Amino acid sequence: MRQKITALVAVCMTLTVRIWAQAPSTTPYKANDRFEQLGPQLPTPNTFRTATGAPGRDFFQNRADYDIKVELDDANQKIIGSERITYYNNSPDALKYLWLQLDQNLFEKNSTANLTTRSAVSTSGSNLTRLHNLNNAEPGAQVDPQKEYGHKITAVRDATGKPLKYTINGTMMRIDLSAPLKPGQNFVFGVDWNYNITAYYGRSGYEFFENDGNRNYFIAHWFPRLCAYDDVNGWQNKQFLGQGEFTLIFGNYKVAITVPNDHIVGSTGECLNYKQVLTPTQFQRLQKASTSKMPLKIVTQDEAIAAEKGKPTGKKTWIYKADNVRDFAFASSRKFIWDAMQTDVYGNGKKIWSMSFYPKEGNPLWEQYSTRAVEHTLKSYGNRTIQYPYPVAISCHATRYGGMEYPMISFNGGRPEPDGTYSPGTKAGMIGVIIHEVGHNFFPMIVNSDERQWTWMDEGLNSFCQYLAEKEWDYNFLSGYGEPQRIVPYMKSDPATLSPIMTSSDNIIQFGPNAYDKPAVALNILRETVMGRELFDYAFKEYARRWAFKNPTPADFFRTMEDASGVDLDWFWKGWFYGVEPVDQDLVEVDWFTLNTQNPEIEKALARSEAEAKAKTMSKIRDAATKDQTVVAKDSTMRDFYNSYDPFAVTDADKKRYQDYLASLNEEERKTLDSKNNFYTLTLKNKGGLPMPVIIRMQFEDGTDSVARFPAEIWRFNDAQINKVIATTKKVTQWTLDPFQEIADIDTDNNSFPRQAQKPTRFQLYKQQAGGRGGAQGPNPMQQQRQETQPPATQGGAPRR
């Protein structure tokens, strides 16, 4: 314990003031640019994008309207489509050619994604399965080796039907125009295509159910669609490698989807012909749901189970219209249960449909939670960004894990066990993924960031909003994102495995922690610790408002957050978004000072007790028994004035000096003198590198405590070590850095002074069977409960559904 008491030898109060103004530094000044402005790391503001982070006066974006006819061939798992595109050139440039995206080409044998997937043949057990990836040269999707995958383009024609020259480069297709498309002009053309649908690979495809032989289809990245042309990238025609997502432009869609006539379709947009495609009963239920505050079934589980066993007798065409969307996706199956409600989410009189489509395998979770979670997401996100502008929001249940987002529709995992029980992790995962994927409507479907380049701009912002929405759903929600300590294992990992958040999507190492967790934590820290909720919420909303239906860049986000809050955050963007250093603050020591009161009654008494304490050495203690045997003790002629002088006695002269001193003080100085303050000099080290606010809790000897907060700028003159004086009226017995786990400090052992004995690591004497949260590990708590409360005969019986 290095806590020590030192009396300040202050002759006047100015010394105390000087301590505050000039914290003594024990390390030499270290120049650093952590608190300099980002400057050259951000693009120069211009007339497209201003220095405030808002769109500039020349901001433009091109548009594409689509009129599409598509057929889902269930027998052959194939998509056949034909589209008519009207492309609007709002840019100041003449365009000689157009670039379109052919995402299905990801699954071609020789796609860049397949050729650049790293792999190795291993002879050790668990890696043997990876050989499968070498054969199935595709990123994750199960494909049939007999089939060819990828977009097959069968025609590209202009409005008059004349063929247009086109060139396919991987997942990109260039269409050459006979004359450059001038600014302000539009170009109408058509594309015909088809492709074989892969098994669901996390974004799209079909899920096959062995028990009933049916497939649920989740169709996305299915039509050739325009690349973005903008002031930042020109054409954003970076290849689709599977990881970096989609950079898209807005447009109006009219889509006619032809499916087997026993299928139920969920889709981006408003259905224009429900009356034709639904049975009268289904249509009636939909009318009822349009005024219901709770989800109502449009297709019941019994009806879905009956449909599973049937066969189609023909086809049906579902017609949809979607305005101002950046993409279009749909789901189709005869297995779908469908529930819906149309509610006034924001209390503004405008009703929005919340809907869910799921097979019976999703119940009981899906019928209880999905549609309610959709509505909750619209409300939560809408309140902190912009109100949801579309007429419908859909959650479809696709496979066990994962989730994927499209405008107005998302495909989500989260599936109970076959017996209908589920672990708390499955439940939180299911509600969490629905909030996440429906939440993507705001980022990037509305705030239309460049996903191919920046994953964090949608995933990070969305995971952060998800965390807030989860807490609004249930205070005790098992959130996966947001809390600072969640990012500690990642921040502690080998720097060679870390990329800055500001890394382009396809190059990110440790993708999830980098692009989801870390930015979500960073934003939570900004909100709770650096900016405060009020300033943060205002600025975050302003960013969403400025960039709704436009395409922001990182600089637009960074600048807007500062512009709207008045908080300089360049140091924060540098540390959290451009750097990989962790946070590790070390409270090295605390020195304790008390003020010299100059009052002789107090100071001389103190000096006496100190002198007496110092005199108590071992020899003096032992010699005390013989102290009357000394020469001076025995012979009084050997004594003089000093043998009876008491240097600690208070004299009249002392008292006079004290009165003169008091008279020289002003009122404020006298107040400080009367408060008998304790002064503590803290020595702090920034061991991690990333400078952060210093938050410190003082526990006082009377059992109370108090927390002091100092902004990160405290490190601006020396980013390695600082001193800080804290004055208190009470004595501090314990100091603790970051007591509320706000800053993602990777080593909390050095956060206390005096150092706390660490909690023992608990170990078990007997190795017990793992009782997991469900799955193969053991029964989940619901199963356990059921086994305990039900007679054995009903155990492990047929599925409850």
Ligand SMILES: [Zn+2]
């Ligand atoms: Zn996401």
